[in-house]
Amino acid sequence: MDIEEFFDQPYTDRQLIEFVDDSKLEKKSLLVAILENDKLFDASAAGIVGATRLISAPLGLAASGIKKLSNNSKPDIPKSESDNLLQFSSLKQTREHLLTSINERKTDIKLHQKYQKKGVFIHLIGRSYVEHFKLPPTHPRNDTIYVANPVVRQEYTPLADFHRFTFENKFNELLSLLTHLGARTIEVYHMRGWGAAFTAQLGVHLSKSNTANVGTQRHTEQTLLYKAVLQGHTPSMPEGLKWYDNEPTWRQIVDQRMHHGLQSFSLRHKYTDDFGINIELGSKLKKAGFELGGSFEGHTETVWRVTGEFLSHDEKETGDE
Numbered sequence: 001m002d003i004e005e006f007f008d009q010p011y012t013d014r015q016l017i018e019f020v021d022d023s024k025l026e027k028k029s030l031l032v033a034i035l036e037n038d039k040l041f042d043a044s045a046a047g048i049v050g051a052t053r054l055i056s057a058p059l060g061l062a063a064s065g066i067k068k069l070s071n072n073s074k075p076d077i078p079k080s081e082s083d084n085l086l087q088f089s090s091l092k093q094t095r096e097h098l099l100t101s102i103n104e105r106k107t108d109i110k111l112h113q114k115y116q117k118k119g120v121f122i123h124l125i126g127r128s129y130v131e132h133f134k135l136p137p138t139h140p141r142n143d144t145i146y147v148a149n150p151v152v153r154q155e156y157t158p159l160a161d162f163h164r165f166t167f168e169n170k171f172n173e174l175l176s177l178l179t180h181l182g183a184r185t186i187e188v189y190h191m192r193g194w195g196a197a198f199t200a201q202l203g204v205h206l207s208k209s210n211t212a213n214v215g216t217q218r219h220t221e222q223t224l225l226y227k228a229v230l231q232g233h234t235p236s237m238p239e240g241l242k243w244y245d246n247e248p249t250w251r252q253i254v255d256q257r258m259h260h261g262l263q264s265f266s267l268r269h270k271y272t273d274d275f276g277i278n279i280e281l282g283s284k285l286k287k288a289g290f291e292l293g294g295s296f297e298g299h300t301e302t303v304w305r306v307t308g309e310f311l312s313h314d315e316k317e318t319g320d321e
Contacts, residue, residue: 003132006123007153014123015148015276017156019140022126144291147277151242158293159282164201167271167302174269176238177250178308181257184232186308190223193271193302199225225304232311257310266307274299
């Protein structure tokens with residue numbers, strides 16, 4: 001499996017990685033390790049052949065090849081009896097090889113699914129491939145487990161910071177979207193989950209094309225976490241949105257703002273999925289000798305209410321004069 005094939009895998013199949021010296025990979029770009037019963041072992045040692053090498057033909061194509069071989073067990077134009085025997089023997093060996101490949105692949109898939117449900121598959125990536133990954137500054141570090149961003153293909157963060165980074169990534173995208181749509185005010189209120197202390201850790205970025213007065217309040221009896229006052233402008237769509245397609249409420253606001261003159265908004269910013277990255281997994285990895293990249297902050301189901309106003313049609317006309 002090369003690095004592009006690695007990134008083409010489903011998210012859960014490439015979620016956990018560790019960077020290791022290339023010498024440990026036996027001339028392969030990457031391997032897979034399994035954590036079971038607090039012990040780490042090579043996937044190939046567990047009989048999962050497909051985890052460390054790819055069968056050249058997909059199951060459907062291989063099955064089709066076997067069918068053709070079965071239908072052509074006799075040579076079309078035999079040159080001689082000896083040639084006929086050699087050709088028949090070659091076809092038989094090819095058929096047996098394909099059958100073996102299919103059976104191995106089916107076994108690989110079942111075992112892969114079995115271990116994946118436990119969240120214990122760890123891809124070992126050679127350090128020479130670091131340039132293909134988006135990592136925080138000063139990384140990668142030795143013996144540290146990294147987790148894939150759910151929506152950014154090549155971005156990985158240390159497991160300890162996964163939930164904070166993922167929440168921040170999604171929240172920043174929502175702020176960017178509302179700002180580009182011409183929001184004049186944005187206010188964020190805590191409903192449940194992470195609150196003011198967590199908000200202070202977020203690196204909130206506003207559109208560079210606008211000036212804003214931004215304040216993050218300290219923990220008080222109020223639930224206001226964040227407030228921005230902007231100039232407002234004609235609505236547009238930001239580039240590079242990653243969460244947008246999976247957020248129907250965001251898409252509805254965009255449609256109403258772009259095509260129906262939406263003047264105000266109120267929505268809930270939710271972070272309710274732990275993506276399988278939880279305290280139990282962190283404990284298993286620590287017990288097996290891995291580093292998590294810091295103090296692991298487990299998942300907290302969080303809901304914030306985001307409200308605000310857009311630049312009105314009359315204000316836009318006044319501003320354009």
